[in-house]
Amino acid sequence: MPVPTRSHALRLIALFGLVSLMADVTYEGARSILGPYLALLGASGIVVGMVSGIGELISYGLRPLYGYLADRLRRPWMFTIPGYAMSVLAVPLLALARTWPAAAFLILIERLGKAVRTPARDTMLSYAASEVGPGKGFGLHEALDQIGAVGGPLLMALILQLSGRYDLAFGMLLIPALLTLGLLTAARLLYPTPHQLEASPGDRGKTLPQGTADPRFRQYLAFVALSVAGLVHFQLLSFHLKQARLLPDAAIPALFAAAMLVDAAAGLLFGILYDRFGLRVLMAIPAFSAVVAPMVFSGFPILWFTGVMLWGAVIGAQETVMRAAIPALVSREERGTAYGLFNGIYGLAWFLGSAAMGALYDLSRGGVIAFAIGMELIALSVFLRMPR
Template identity: 55%
Template sequence: MRRRHAIAFILLLGLVSLLADVTYEGARSITGPYLALLGAGAGIVGLVAGAGELIGYALRLVFGVLADRTRRYWAFTIVGYALNLLAVPLLALANSWEIAAALIVLERTGKAIRAPARDTLLSHATEQTGRGWGFGLHEAMDQIGALLGPLVVAGILARMGNYRLAFAALAVPAVLAMVALFTARALYPAPEMLGKNRPSASTTSRRLLPRTFWLYLIASVFIAAGYADFPLLAFHFERTNLMPATWIPLMYAVAMATDAITALIFGRLYDRLGLRILALSVALSLFFAPLVFLGNVAVVFVGVVLWGVGLGAQESIMRAAVADLVPSAQRGTAYGLFNAAYGFAWFVGSAIIGLLYESTLWLAIAFSVLVQIAAIITLQLVRPNEATA
């Protein structure tokens, strides 16, 4: 009975993520040209996008700690989603790029507020289903939304040609996401009761995080730093005339579909094999850089698939492992720290790969591969603790 309720809870939060991703991933697909339409230059567009991501990841540590200290995981989740989703349709009313930029940063801030608390809530339910499969299912639903959002926006623009109308239309999935979230809150006010082990009253969030978590965090930083962001891949495809421009979004769709499928498969394998499967996923995905940057179209396709494989494993297994390495009372802090470090490493790593790409291509490829090899080596040092409530 408890397992059935755990699955229902994961599906409900998965539905929230699906609808939320339709909202903000749909918006993110057009924020660049929308800012330009409002008078922003290329430098402002890049600065707003980068600042939004950096602030969004950095604040996760703060709100993760606060969630653990207050134990108000639902409150942080609801407030975060509300800000996250409210900011998107409000972009339809922006009459200057400064207002639009503030709303974009607000949307990322909302994600920072809710991400550690939501993952902590999910971690309790995944005790019943298997950590990997539970987080993998959630990630798969999340990616379905990430695919649908840009398609919805593209359809509105193709038919109506109006950015403001596109942003306004995204209020529909935003409202539905909040309805699903409040439904989950009403049905499961205490998700910790879904776990196999109920949290001990004596457990405190102020203890030091386990040593194994810190080793795992170092490995995660290496993984993130070695991963090139897709815009750089897209830039390479267009710059080298490797494929028609219309194929590039299709390549991204292939990567996202691979991400969703991989999250489920590797999530299930993680429940059987543990962190070894994460090391295997990194060993597979580290080949994406030479294939994508040096190959012809067919080879690039394989590289993009491997890029999606790595991303799917990262989004499912890596979150699942945090729950296995850290006691429940410290998971908000751990998820906040993990997300902040991972996001910062991705930001810095992508910048380094981009700079190396401009100077010497093989150095960019070597950096990506060697840093991911360092991650595999570091993962061998991680010895997961016994499950802790």
């Protein structure tokens, strides 16, 4: 590997960002049409729900294991490349599925690939981001990632509109899948040892972060869990928009795409703010999250639209600042484990919070608002008690 410089760090971040962009075109494009495709193959509603739920359980629940293994083996590429390969190659194979069990199997393989790669990839990103600013590094990656998350579903919508063929739509995703693997191979060849991009904290005169057993890191995970659980997720937001007849069905995906663009811009902005002000920026996440539910469930167009855009900004902050903060809390030797734990807690909190708010919605929208605000206030109190 060449002598580490800031330009090398930026190049690796950009490569990972482009990898995520192409990967998101592939699997987010597929996810946008999986529901109707499974129905076309004869799956029932309960099957679709179970496949989705088991997939997310695999994706988030196994990340602590693969983060731990990445730390123990000290070979992050060994998890990153196979993980991406599993995800992006499983998707175009859906074009060949003729039964819903075959499609479900490929969907679960895609989710497993995400579990395998994410902690190791985030660890390598943290090495490069330390040279340009953790916030800016993760913010740039999130911005490129979300461009793919918007582009993939729009591409699928265009292909289905022109041809009406699901097999053609999935088959076309082989192109971004191969581009993903090509960019990933280039990154591996250029930067086989990405940890060399980061100077040790001791070299910079900083206090060395502690391990994952440190109480401060555990408090941070508690803060993450509470804040994530208190954010109303888009599935419930879009369900409410349809139930209350606030928006036509065809406009809801467009609204989601707009929120993802806000996500990309907010990720960059919050990243820059994090590099300037440090962990204090995290307080904005529960503060903004707490007002999403009251705005979205208000019934006033300007308020619910602003609330959905604010939801996108919060997602951008979570994906950027929450990840960027981990190197300041955990030693480099345990960073993969830390990212695995972070992702596992994030997924569990997302599931439990969504389930609770879904149940409350059927009883009272005011209950959803109270739950969301309450969780964010508790999250803020936990953060304020963290040792500085």
